[in-house]
Amino acid sequence: MPTLSVFMDVPLAHKLEGSLLKTYKQDDCPNKMFLAYRVCMTNEGHPWVSLVVQKTRLQISQDPSLDYEYLPTMGLKSFIQASLELLFGKHSQAIVENRVAGVHTVGDSGAFQLGVQFLRAWHKDARIVYIISSQKELHGLVFQDMGFTVCEYSIWDPKKLCVDPDILLNVVEQIPHGCVLVIGNIIDCKLTPSGWAKLVSMIKSKQIFPFFDIPCQGLYTGDLEEDTRILQYFVSQGFEFFCSQSLSKNFGIYDEGVGILVVVAVNNQQLLGVLSQLKGLAEALWLNPPNTGARIITSILCNPALLAEWKQSLKEVVENIMLTKEKVKEKLRLLGTPGSWGHITEQSGTHGYLGLNSQQVEYLVRKKHIYIPKNSQINFSCINANNINYITEGINEAVLLSEGSEICLPKEKKP
Amino acid sequence: MPTLSVFMDVPLAHKLEGSLLKTYKQDDCPNKMFLAYRVCMTNEGHPWVSLVVQKTRLQISQDPSLDYEYLPTMGLKSFIQASLELLFGKHSQAIVENRVAGVHTVGDSGAFQLGVQFLRAWHKDARIVYIISSQKELHGLVFQDMGFTVCEYSIWDPKKLCVDPDILLNVVEQIPHGCVLVIGNIIDCKLTPSGWAKLVSMIKSKQIFPFFDIPCQGLYTGDLEEDTRILQYFVSQGFEFFCSQSLSKNFGIYDEGVGILVVVAVNNQQLLGVLSQLKGLAEALWLNPPNTGARIITSILCNPALLAEWKQSLKEVVENIMLTKEKVKEKLRLLGTPGSWGHITEQSGTHGYLGLNSQQVEYLVRKKHIYIPKNSQINFSCINANNINYITEGINEAVLLSEGSEICLPKEKKP
Numbered sequence: 001m002p003t004l005s006v007f008m009d010v011p012l013a014h015k016l017e018g019s020l021l022k023t024y025k026q027d028d029c030p031n032k033m034f035l036a037y038r039v040c041m042t043n044e045g046h047p048w049v050s051l052v053v054q055k056t057r058l059q060i061s062q063d064p065s066l067d068y069e070y071l072p073t074m075g076l077k078s079f080i081q082a083s084l085e086l087l088f089g090k091h092s093q094a095i096v097e098n099r100v101a102g103v104h105t106v107g108d109s110g111a112f113q114l115g116v117q118f119l120r121a122w123h124k125d126a127r128i129v130y131i132i133s134s135q136k137e138l139h140g141l142v143f144q145d146m147g148f149t150v151c152e153y154s155i156w157d158p159k160k161l162c163v164d165p166d167i168l169l170n171v172v173e174q175i176p177h178g179c180v181l182v183i184g185n186i187i188d189c190k191l192t193p194s195g196w197a198k199l200v201s202m203i204k205s206k207q208i209f210p211f212f213d214i215p216c217q218g219l220y221t222g223d224l225e226e227d228t229r230i231l232q233y234f235v236s237q238g239f240e241f242f243c244s245q246s247l248s249k250n251f252g253i254y255d256e257g258v259g260i261l262v263v264v265a266v267n268n269q270q271l272l273g274v275l276s277q278l279k280g281l282a283e284a285l286w287l288n289p290p291n292t293g294a295r296i297i298t299s300i301l302c303n304p305a306l307l308a309e310w311k312q313s314l315k316e317v318v319e320n321i322m323l324t325k326e327k328v329k330e331k332l333r334l335l336g337t338p339g340s341w342g343h344i345t346e347q348s349g350t351h352g353y354l355g356l357n358s359q360q361v362e363y364l365v366r367k368k369h370i371y372i373p374k375n376s377q378i379n380f381s382c383i384n385a386n387n388i389n390y391i392t393e394g395i396n397e398a399v400l401l402s403e404g405s406e407i408c409l410p411k412e413k414k415p
Numbered sequence: 416m417p418t419l420s421v422f423m424d425v426p427l428a429h430k431l432e433g434s435l436l437k438t439y440k441q442d443d444c445p446n447k448m449f450l451a452y453r454v455c456m457t458n459e460g461h462p463w464v465s466l467v468v469q470k471t472r473l474q475i476s477q478d479p480s481l482d483y484e485y486l487p488t489m490g491l492k493s494f495i496q497a498s499l500e501l502l503f504g505k506h507s508q509a510i511v512e513n514r515v516a517g518v519h520t521v522g523d524s525g526a527f528q529l530g531v532q533f534l535r536a537w538h539k540d541a542r543i544v545y546i547i548s549s550q551k552e553l554h555g556l557v558f559q560d561m562g563f564t565v566c567e568y569s570i571w572d573p574k575k576l577c578v579d580p581d582i583l584l585n586v587v588e589q590i591p592h593g594c595v596l597v598i599g600n601i602i603d604c605k606l607t608p609s610g611w612a613k614l615v616s617m618i619k620s621k622q623i624f625p626f627f628d629i630p631c632q633g634l635y636t637g638d639l640e641e642d643t644r645i646l647q648y649f650v651s652q653g654f655e656f657f658c659s660q661s662l663s664k665n666f667g668i669y670d671e672g673v674g675i676l677v678v679v680a681v682n683n684q685q686l687l688g689v690l691s692q693l694k695g696l697a698e699a700l701w702l703n704p705p706n707t708g709a710r711i712i713t714s715i716l717c718n719p720a721l722l723a724e725w726k727q728s729l730k731e732v733v734e735n736i737m738l739t740k741e742k743v744k745e746k747l748r749l750l751g752t753p754g755s756w757g758h759i760t761e762q763s764g765t766h767g768y769l770g771l772n773s774q775q776v777e778y779l780v781r782k783k784h785i786y787i788p789k790n791s792q793i794n795f796s797c798i799n800a801n802n803i804n805y806i807t808e809g810i811n812e813a814v815l816l817s818e819g820s821e822i823c824l825p826k827e828k829k830p
Contacts, residue, residue: 005681006538006624007655013691039484047484061476069454069462070669106521109702123421142699209421240422254485255706266420276428284557287524290705291670 024371032369033387035378039254040219040317040350043384048317049252052309056299066295070288073279075104075260079294082301083260087214087228087245094235098268102245103278104289107257108215111244112139114261115211117281118242118274120146125178126209132168133184139213148180155189158375161343161355165191172199177206184213186230187220188348196230200237210234210241216249220348222318224311240265247297250314256293317381321350324383331392337399353377360398368394439786447784448802450793454669455634455732455765458799463732464667467724471714481710485703488694490519490675494709497716498675502629502643502660509650513683517660518693519704522672523630526659527554529676530626532696533657533689535561540593541624547583548599554628563595570604573790576758576770580606587614592621599628601645602635603763611645615652625649625656631664635763637733639726655680662712665729671708732796736765739798746807752814768792775813783809 024034040048060066074080080102084095094100105111119126129143131152140150153171157164168189172181181203183189191199203210212231218224234241243262248254261278265271282289300306322345329341343355356364356376364370370391372378383391439449455463475481489495495517499510509515520526534541544558546567555565568586572579583604587596596618598604606614618625627646633639649656658677663669676693680686697704715721737760744756758770771779771791779785785806787793798806 005655005685006541006622007680007685007689010537010685010688010692012688013695047482049483058476061473067462068464068668068670106701106705107703109698109700113700122425126421138698138702145699207421240420253483255483255703257701257703257705265422270420270422270425273425273427274422277425280428283524283553284560285524285528285700286521286672287553288522288670288672290521290672290707292705292707 020371020373023365027369027371029369031390032371033382033391034371035382035391036371036373037379037382039249039379040216040252041379041381041384043320045382045384045386047252047254048381050250050310050313052300052306052313053251053253053296056296056306060295060299068291071104071291071294073282073287073289074275075102075289076291076294076298078302079298080104080260082298083245083247084262086224086301087217087243087262088232088235089225092232092235094264099265099271100235100263101271101275102260102262103275103282104294105244105257105259105261105282106286106289107248107259108213108244108246109138109142109259110257110285110289111246111259111261112142112211112213114278114281114285115242115244116142116146116148117285118278119180119209120148121281122274122277123180123209126180128176129180129182129211130171130175131182131184132171132189133182133213139182139184143180143182151175154375155185156353156375156377158353158355158357161340161353162346163188163190165189165195169195169199169202172202172206172208175206175208177208179208180211181208182211182213184215186212186214187227189230196233200234200239203239204237210239212241212243214243215246216350217245217247218250218311218314219318219350222315224314235264238266240270248293251293251297251300251310253293253296256290258293258297321380324380324388325352327388328380328383328392331388332395335392335396337392337396339399350381351377351379354395356395356398357402359402360395363398363402364394368397370394435786435788438780442784442786444784446805447786448797448806449786450797450806451786451788452794452797454664454794455631455667456794456796456799458735460797460799460801462667462669463796465665465725465728467715467721467728468666468668468711471711471721475710475714483706486519486706486709488697488702488704489690490517490704491706491709491713493717494713495519495675497713498660498662499677501639501716502632502658502677503647503650504640507647507650509679514680514686515650515677516686516690517675517677518690518697519709520659520672520674520676520697521701521704522663522674523628523659523661524553524557524674525672525700525704526661526674526676527557527626527628529693529696529700530657530659531557531561531563532700533693534595534624535563536696537689537692538595538624541595543591544595544597544626545586545590546597546599547586547604548597548628554597554599558595558597566590569790570600571768571790571792573768573770573772576755576768577761578603578605580604580610584610584614584617587617587621587623590621590623592623594623595626596623597626597628599630601627601629602642604645611648615649615654618654619652625654627656627658629658630661631765632660632662633665633726633729634733634765637730639729650679653681655685663708666708666712666715666725668708668711671705673708673712736795739795739803740767742803743795743798743807746803747810750807750811752807752811754814765796766792766794769810771810771813772817774817775810778813778817779809783812785809 042048128149144150155167217227220227241264245260247258325345329344332341354376457463543564559565570582632642635642660675662673740760744759747756769791
């Protein structure tokens, strides 16, 4: 036995996120429900997978011509090409000018890890990052681990119960020259054209480096192009930037971590320099990215019939979520729940704020066993015909019982 | 257009490894062959995949009960459990005492990345790493990137044409107190029992932290237990250590990067501390490891019939490689090639040294278009019935033409 252990003084790490799910799992109540899954759920309460993905997965597993050799460090070329065209459009200026490329990464976390490592090494003036996001993200921790000062902002105004584009403009107005700006929910920013022009002009003049996050293209509006139109606007304005493109959620291949770190440079020569540095970093991180998810996605994106089928499935998912939001709003109206609930249907995407305060949230979790985050941002795809009545009645109770009062509910002992 | 570009001063990175494969790919000669693939090749010259893997892959893709939700950050529990039992045996002391665990990683590079990040954070006295390896590894670069001083040693003696266990003992004798020691080819060390006892005693007294690498259990001797017997010896001696366990190569799932960072601690309490810290690091690296490969492997390891089939396929691969080595030796004997070629059959595993000097290697590459690394360590599974004659005749020529002479071959202009 060694006399001194290397591990002896290693303490238990502080608990990070995920405790809501843990508490939910430990709850014995048969009515319990979890409304904060990261992934899109079906009406039956299972993680959604596009049907065309299952078909393609089966077809690939039966194809004797495929090999399972290591991918190159930069990843599957055809996958990156098809994904970039999906993001920017086939005729994108940046693609035509050969100044955009991607590195195939292990999900969006991998894309952020790689991008932040690059910025640490090559953008030494930037040590502050501003993160604009409506969802709690782990990306901030990645920046923090690498020595960045992280400032996080949400553009959701919990009092006005709406996304406030002025928050974004005000933040950018105040941030210092030369930092990094992560925009995590660009489709939700709701800026007017003149607002965008103002934003772009500030980012330019302050030489801010934008790092976009596109976690689920197509799952906001149901229209793939619409969901990234603003990104294309930045390209047309000649910007250089990074973008994390995740394709796990919009195909329903959650467990493969299919991501790309997209690099847009000012010209091809600069792009090549950046890519060569990123290659070295990716070699040390994972050497070869995983293939399965990328292979399935490429098969779909490169086959017009499968592509059409996938687009249709995205549309159906988004329509279904919109319908759920309408139903929730209508049920709350019929229950006579105090308050206006229009904000529910005004938000795009799978996730949206219920607009409840912390006591109301606590009531739902503790009394009704409906697990939702403190900011009341839930995944609306978790609501279905089986649970919608219980949930809306729970919200109604929570609002009635805590309306107008700031009194904390008495603490209940856990069974 | 921004006035100043962040990317402007980013230079092209220096080329890393892989240039041999690149040169090979650019070669137009129809007879060209590449004998340095990382993966095991079939007689038909394709990457080897265990047949039981293909069967299981198909079965999984047809299973409607599976979901494709994110794996936990620490990975697929059943996969880790089964893999640890494979590595240490079901009745291993460390497993029984609950002081061994694993983190599911993106391949062996991911396992090293994670392990080295931990050591940087929590083993601050260790800033020197000694790497004992017979194969050129990228792991050294990972340590280097994190600020470690890296010293690499090979235990292959190119003059005596054999593995020299004294090199290992001498290295460990000289290295300072408290460093990290990576042993990358433990099955090849060829130490006697008293040699092992001496090594263990030095590692203990110098408080050296061992980091083992098991890249392809079962592909050395064809016997899974035999290939990790020494690791079990370290466990029985009460050591704490890390081990990178890769399961990509021995199942033939190269493109999924199926790895585990194995942690052996002195007791369960220390293990939990280490795991909680590793979780935080893995969250920042990739958040969720990829599932496909782990799912296939778990299905096989947990099914006695499939497990037996897989073990049999490993045995066949190793027997086939041994047969190839025998044939190469015999053909060289029949050609009357000067020298004794017994060292070819004395080496275990897919890779082995031909024992050629640099001029002979250069002759093979430039004149015969047989691409092999400068140290003449080739992948013997790349040799098959179709190319063995060309290769052995090439070796014969190379040895005859450069035997006894240190004259450099005239440089030939590339077409």
